[in-house]
Amino acid sequence: MTVSRESRRTPPGPRPALPSWAVVSPARLEHIERVAALASRWAEAMGVPDTEWQRWLRAIWLHDALRDAPEEELEKWAPSSTPGAGGLRHGPASAARAKAEGETDRGVLDAVRYHSVGLAEWDMAGRMLYCADYLEPGRAHLQAERARLADRFPQDSGDVLREVVRLRLARAVESGWPLPEPTVRLWNSLAVRDSG
Template identity: 25%
Template sequence: MEREDALKIVREQLTDHRYQHTLGVMETAIALAKQYGADEKKAELAAIFHDYAKFRPKDEMRNIIESQKFSQDLLHYNSELWHAPTGAYLVEKEAGLMDKEILDAIRYHTAGRPNMTLLEKIIYLADYIEPGRHFPGVDEVRDLAKQNLDTALIQAVKNTILFLMKKNQPVYPESFQTYNDLVKRQED
């Protein structure tokens, strides 16, 4: 699928603000793919589609999670996490994108997972550091991303977990598992 076709499909699903965010994620993902040797076309498409389901009704996302036998415990955590796995499902069904590597990068861009692929890491990080993001800690992660992808990813996951903890919100267990996996791999 070509960039223009993908952007046209996604544009219909997003607000103006979220579309601008998507463009930032796309450019950041392409740059990270170039820097770290990932497939740039796959990074581009995964970034374009990463928030495809962001504004779907919660009931629709809940139904997809239940019917597709996604991890049911996901329903007990913040619904902000739901758009990633439901987005991967809907991108395949509605946009016809069948590449498993791209779909997994969409699926895991919010919580991560242990043993993340290079493309999954790039999309997670590109979503976190795209130029339109402004929050405490993002500049540090941007700087780290220039040096080492895994170090930047560890800091991004850690920042997210700490942010949720400070707000007394539950942290999805897979986010902790992602952090632990990344730290252990860096120690090895």
């Protein structure tokens, strides 16, 4: 079954969009729209059913919903996560708020909560969001390499996910940043185990 680009852009029923409680800058909104456009391309190429596509869209529109919220609001929704650490609080805060507003899908909430650091147990919504967030064309670094990975996702999403984790870990090492433990755990769950 093929689904036309047009029908995917205007699916039946309420179309997920930025929640009313979101705090995002205009540039952030453009980023979210580019993530949605890339995921739409993938969903179409992969023949993703509409119910799954709706989950992807909810994860996409929610993931950065509190990215530009003031620190007090992030503290309120994610009191146990590290303040100010590279924006690591907005995922947990956005997920907590989405849950309070009625989102019940565990996979969607996990996609949002862990999108900055990764989660080894992710379902396809989490894997898609982690990749689309990083591979959308608006980011300045590694443009050609990221575009190639974006093109490959529908055929080989597992391999592309591993490459995205590899690039993100490599960047952290090169920059002298600490490695987020969930990212290392995600990498270990995907890495080829015949290195010895």
